[in-house]
Amino acid sequence: MIEKAIEALKNGEFVLIYDFADREGETDFAIRSDLITPAHIREMRKDAGGLICTSIHAKAAEKMGLPFASDALKMTNVAEKEGDIPYDKSNHSSFSLWVNHRDTFTGVTDIDRALTANKLSEHVKHAMNGGALDFSSEFRTPGHMATLRANEQLLDKRRGQTELSIALAEIGGINPCITICEMLDDNTGRALTKADAMKYAEKKGLVFIGGAEIVEYWENNKVY
Template identity: 30%
Template sequence: MSFSTIGDALDAFKRGEFVVVVDDADRENEGDLIIAADAIDEQKMAFMIRHTSGVICAPMTDERADFLELPLMVSNNTESMRTAFTVSVDLMDGVTTGISAGDRSATVSALADFSYEAGDFARPGHIFPLRARLGGVLKRAGHTEAAVDLCQMAGRSEVGVLCEIVKDDGSMARLPDLQKFALENDLCFISIADLIRFRRRNEKLIEHFAEARIPTRYGEFTAHAYRSVLDGVEHVAYVLGDLEDAESALVRVHSECLTGDLLGSLRCDCGSQLDEAIRLIGSEGVGVVVYLRGHEGRGIG
């Protein structure tokens, strides 16, 4: 299967073009037609309706959804992928029934326009806003998050437009069909998996926010505190010695285990492993303990 590069897809998105985005075969195994909401017009909306299921969705950040006062559609989401649908909307002024291509393009354009507020939209309507998870595809590998990621990475509005591509008989288009559709319509064709890899390679996902000296019985370490930009979880790197001048250095990556590390639980050897790692680094005079917080390492302590 031949996919476009993420760079090419971002260039297309910047130009206001559609991109075909496919997810994994073990997930929904579908492809969505995605475009930035601030690039949509009546002609593009008509194209989207003609080649998709017609259920036009508008993925957006939580901040935008909160500003527009768009609560979740249901309090108990039992949809298979937990897609975060909000109440549906139509633009109140300048539209008729809300269902035409022109009306729907006007509604999604307004959702992306910060001059519009909550009171400018009728509820329910014919456009289905979606709330994207903070962190995008790195937190949830869904089309909702892919759309918002593409918008943000391309420097467009933080609202996208998407719908599932279908075949002429109404059945869902799968990988071979999607590739053919993209080629026939000269559209970029990417996978969510490639978008995840691109973001991991090109983005700084942690920030350094503090450091302190920690004297221990094995030597004086410097603690460097980092915060994940995805979920806010804080991790610590304990450094001994000068890493730049060292030919090699011992490194221990340790998953937080409260009961083992702090209480010395006999149900695991986490605490003893951590202590031994610090002892060995102390004997070498240089090394790092990377302490990953936010989860029990093996769940047995």
């Protein structure tokens, strides 16, 4: 299934990634940010319904000046502290800054969010290739696209949706900037179950892959 997931990601198609039953127990839509369109954003908000975020490789995030939100907000009383995350007590969340591209209007429309994701991918590509664009000249915060900063050691240290999506991109030789969104259940108000997410994938002809398979491939093939 890993080969099918990589091929779908390369083609700019959605891949459904399930993390782990003992973690979030959630399935996320994942798509490469450089090929995302307003139609993809619409599908994510209508069929997934969670938070639309863009995962970024740690190396690129560092060059782009994207801190962990927990570090940037330490001066506040509500800043996240170690052990605050119930599904991952050993790590803080991967949230960084919420941004809009400066060419957007409100930043929240399908067109605006697709543009922001596309432009984030451009900056990640430059950063991963040793260059650096002027991030502040193109983006502003606060905005409507949550950026996620992957752990520097990826799946060797943290196994969240951020790291799973970036690891899959790394395995496939794809620019490590992936836009993701959790799948929610309209009836229960909870995360969509793995079984229902798999049914959705089958109905829509999408690739469904479990985090365990991505981790197994990562460890066996020493992708770093």
